[in-house]
Amino acid sequence: MISDTQLKQLVEAAIFAAEEPVTLDQLLGGVLSQFSLNKPRVRQVLDQLQEDYRERGVQLVEVASGFRFQTRADLGPALVHMWPERTPKYSAALLETLALIAWQQPTTRGEIEAIRGVSVSTQIMRTLQERGWVKVVGHKEVPGRPALFATTKEFLDYFSLQSVADLPALVEPTEPDTRERDTNEV
Structure with missing residues (x-):
């Protein structure tokens, strides 16, 4: 006992x-x-x-x-001084691609490119896969059978998530306010 x-x-x-x-x-x-x-x-x-x-x-x-x-997490800024090496810096393109995969999964490279409006480099996809954050989970049943990408448990662990349901809500971008501002506003 x-x-x-x-x-x-x-x-x-x-x-x-x-x-x-x-x-x-x-x-x-x-x-x-x-x-x-x-x-x-x-x-x-x-x-x-x-x-x-x-x-x-x-x-x-x-x-x-x-x-x-x-x-x-709130102690991170103070603790970062304990380790001289820096965490890898990721490009905005890589982070945008990862975010799109996380919120749209499973998704194809073409679907990501359509949303971003630019092509996704092979290096970005390779980096995400080598990091263990993204994997191929199948192929879309369309001509060419493109790979379907989704996040992994390593992605969830790295970002301290239990599931993709824990991701923050996706907020649709709003149109900027194009009305003329009142000159009396501060």
């Missing part, structure tokens, strides 16, 4: 030591396999740990691939 405190410590240690996010099934089939525990009980422990870490410098978060510890 394992006490509540020991169970909490074991789950916390397992997630902390893991190199990748850990799923509930991985916990039950691995470190907790010697105990007679069910998913609701382990989920309750995970919820308690999330609450325990809510106001701390690190948090237990659930992403698409499972649970992981990560630093609080």
